[in-house]
Amino acid sequence: MRLLIIGAMDGQIGAASQIAMARGAKVSIAEDVDQGMEVLRGQGADLVMIDVRRDVHRLIECLESERIVLPVIACGIASDASAAVRAIKAGAKEYIPLPPDAELIAAVLAAVTDENHAIIYKDPRMIQTMKLAEQVAGSHASILVTGESGTGKELMARFIHNKSPRAKGRFVAVNCAAIPENLLESELFGHEKGAFTGAVARRIGKFEEATGGTLLLDEISEMDIRLQAKLLRAIQEKEIDRVGGGQPVKIDVRIVATSNRNLEEYVRQGGFREDLYYRLNVVNLILPSLRERPLDIAVLADHFGRKYAEINGVPARPITPEARQMLVRHSWRGNVRELENTMHRAVLLANGNEIGPEAILLTGAPLGGQQDPVVAQVAQVAQSVMGGNTSGLVGKTVAAVERDLIIDTLSHCLGNRTHAANILGISIRTLRNKLKQYSEEGVPVPPPAGGEPAY
Template identity: 55%
Template sequence: MRVLIVGTLSGELGKAASIVLERGARVDHVETDAQAIVRVCEQGDHKLIICSPETNIASLVASLRRERIAISVLACGPEDPVLAAKAIESGAEDYIPLPPDPDIIAAFIQNASDDTSPLCAVDPAMRNIVAKAERIASSDASVLITGESGTGKEVMARHIHETSQRANGPFVALNCAALPETLVESELFGHERGAFSGATARRIGRFEAANGGTLLLDEISEMDIRLQAKLLRAIQEREIDRLGGNTPVPVNVRLIATSNRDLPMEVAAGRFREDLYFRLNVVSLLLPPLRNRPQDIPFLATHFARHYSLINGLPQRSISNEAMQNLEHCRWRGNVRELENAVHRAVVMATGSEIGIEAFDLPLATIPDSSAPTETAERSPWVGHKMEEVERALILDTLSHTEGNRTHAASLLGISIRTLRNKLRDYTDRGVTVPPPAHGLATPQ
């Protein structure tokens, strides 16, 4: 991923930049918020902006909004509650005290990045899919990857890119479900100066940023049907029109799309264009849920335990036999993503020489799979509750576990800081008690 540092690199902000580099990200640097907007528009693929409190954060965030650019902004400065509150009020998603904590910055990089864990699979059900993906990787055929949420569709897309002839080119992703229609169009195709109110510079979109490489359209089924027509033309003509532009721009990209929906049913319901479906579905890969690839559970759990021990600066510990058996009998409705978050929490919570069963908190996952015949299946305490109630309980429990640390909680939950902050604000508005921020920083709820 690419990170933009805004401010003077001398001193502690320079250390933050070094940490970003050590974590494998590419770093660009500018001195001012005005230069930052120009660089972001020129480059087209930044995922995170880290700036000093001396930066005009309010102006930077406002300019990003006017240009219809969706990038997280993180402020780094002295451990000062007043500065922290001011930065967040100005639009920064969070504030990291300096000298910077490498683990906190790593959590933000992971949260903002499209880079995910390497493809790990040993179960025959998944290895067959991997083999098919590797056979078609060398072609330029469009690929449609489907499967339940959390099965690893983005990981598979990146694996296809990295084993293709485009591996040396860029891998650029866009989550179609995370942005409103107006932002998705600008993110995809870019815009010319003056294309709309606030467009003060030409902006390169994801198609152009991915030129010579691969463009991943994550959750393509969430794209507005009117925008699907423009996407279809870009695929057919291999050229795009920037918003406000008069001259088509040729692009050379390989398209991979993902969806957790049944696209033929979406086509039948009129929510997805049939011609676009056929264009994307040249090669299709259906990823099996984790419950249908049981041999991957201990393999992935061991991998995640090593990974999160490393990034949290903790000793390498194995998962106990009792805990591993527990994991193998979970139904994992959230698939690999749920398993990853569960192991991450356990790595942080474990206190002994190994990661024992007491380090795991699996009240929902430990219920036997409802598809398995049983006469004595344990009834979940959440049966009869609405999904939003279960989600709220999980979020608040995780926040209590992290002692109010929003960054850590968002990382454990697998959501963005902005998403967490919006949910907490909604809970507060409803009169729900929310754990206060950690470290005494004056962070808004």
């Protein structure tokens, strides 16, 4: 991971830097916020640690104004409680007391990098897919990963990167669906100072940041067709033009793109360029839905049960045969992501020494149904919170209950749209559409966290 430390390297900050490097981090140093922003614009980072004697509030403001999204950790003398409070209020995610503790810094680095990207499987259908992925990972070809939402397309992209000759390079991901259309070009290709309002300095884009490594274009089918032409040129010519720039910049990246659409059909409909489709689709890895890999359901359920037991500090409990049958029979429209959310709830709701049927709250309608996933979640939450008695909801419309659930969940997540969507079991696009509707209706909506777009 790439760590930027802002602060003088004398004393304890220097010691923290040495600990981070010993733990495998690539460390850059900046004396103050201005130098730190230059580093971020020019080479990027995964995490910033800043001495509380520097201007934490100004750093957060600069990051937000330039739409640079990454966690900020403040460091300061352990006895200075007021400095810790000021740093957290300014927007720092955590506070690390100095002198630095090696295990604490290691835990922070591990939490940020989240290196647990293992793909769990045993079903023959998935075994076949993984064999193909390993076979093509060693090439330099562009790869298109397709499959329903929640099947693990980003995990597959990371697997390909880690098995490739570029494994020591950077893996950079861009969610084409989550970034507003008018900002995506700058995010991908970078911009020069003054290229548009708010472009206060040159900033490299994700293509330059990923040079020597792999660039994941997640949900590429959501990219505007005009920007697709510029992407095609970048892939063909191996060079990009920064927004507002006059000189092309050479790049060396491997492209992995993902989509939950049938891209061939989308090309016929005119929503995606045919020439770009063929450039990306050198190899197409099709991830099977969870319905198509039933032997993986129990294996994944056990994995997520252990994972969330550890996270929530509760003992790991086995799943009863009756609960397993419920899991196997479910249609899993949200695939692995839905199963993960289901097991997270089950770990929290289970009583006794086992996870039984009463803790398995399944969302969504059967295949072929038209039930809104948010409405289904409302019903399940009502069942769990009120013990099956929904009389407290009488007099409210389904739309009102849905709205209250979404707003309350978003408030609980401190405005983080991605986290709220995961908890609700809906897509980020569905959540943003709902929030836009509520805002237009005059309903107060919690502001976004960490530079996320509001809608």
